[in-house]
Amino acid sequence: MNIEQIFQSLQKGKISPSRAKKLLSLYSIEKIGNIAQIDTGRRNRKGIPEVIFAERKHLLDLKKIIKKTLSKNNEVLVSRIKQKDYAKILEFSKKNKYKIKKGKNTTALLIYKKILKNRR
Template sequence: MEIREILESLEKGKISINNAKKMLSLYSIEEIEGIAKIDINRRKRKGIPEVIFAESKKLDEIKKIIQKTLEKTNSVVVSRINKGDYAKILAFAKKSKFKVKTGKNSSTLVLYKKPIIFKGGKVGILAAGTSDIGVAEEARLMSEAMNCKCISSYDVGVAGIQRIFPILKEMISEDVDCIIVVAGMEGALATLVSSMVDIPVIGIPTSIGYGYGGKGIAALASMLQSCSLGLSVVNIDNGIAAGAISANIANRAIRKNRTK
């Protein structure tokens, strides 16, 4: 059925709203020259913007996907950009008059047309060490692309445990809806934070570490084995997933509060 037929059938009561929604979702895929199929309506359906995984793509392919996506939506996240392509994508964005959000030590960018307004929930982001900042910033960019306000603090790991308390107090005072904890080595910070708050905690193990259990394996195992309830864990270095989950939690919480 064409879109008009779907809408006419809905108006006449021949199909349900749920069936119409399902049928319309079939029209939300945009194909680009045999390179990629973009989920244009993902933002409307899930609240999550389109994300381009740039690491395995050629520069020209990335540019085409960015261009096509921003013809249809306001923003796109480009993650894991190869070092040689990063400056070229920034130059392309400037030439195309797209606005850009960057992150410290991060290979991820958010490109957008109209300003992103922080009208959603609040997300707290903690990084155990300075080596974890790039992944934390990736999570921040994803959360902000989903309209969340982020409160961040880095280098607050368990090696100097006293550093965590002031920022946790601030996050509780600010009534954050979710906390992302980024940690490598043994990944202990996520368990510590989860044990002290009644807020959902998303742990990101990072590939910072060496020797036995190196490359994030020990941090991942530690977080998965955590005895502190209220902690969920994403894959190693997966700031995009943690940002999306946390923002969805925060945005749902703010919607519920607004309807009370």
């Protein structure tokens, strides 16, 4: 079903709003080569940014994923960053003029482009 068909089915009552939401979410998934799939609409649907699980990713792949995600969204949460990659991701983010929020004693970074508004 394409997007127009989803809207028509919703309008005619053939599908529920929750079913339409699920079907539309499929259109927000983007592949980054053979290394990852990102959900560019996650913030709008779930209220939280896309999360990149970094633990099993190569540094170069991780940088590609971060860059691609931030080309589509304002922020990305990178979790479980390997200790050896943490400083390199910080450096990469600063080099690309991304802003960073980090906690104390954490392996996660919130990387973003514009100042984040208080969201709940």
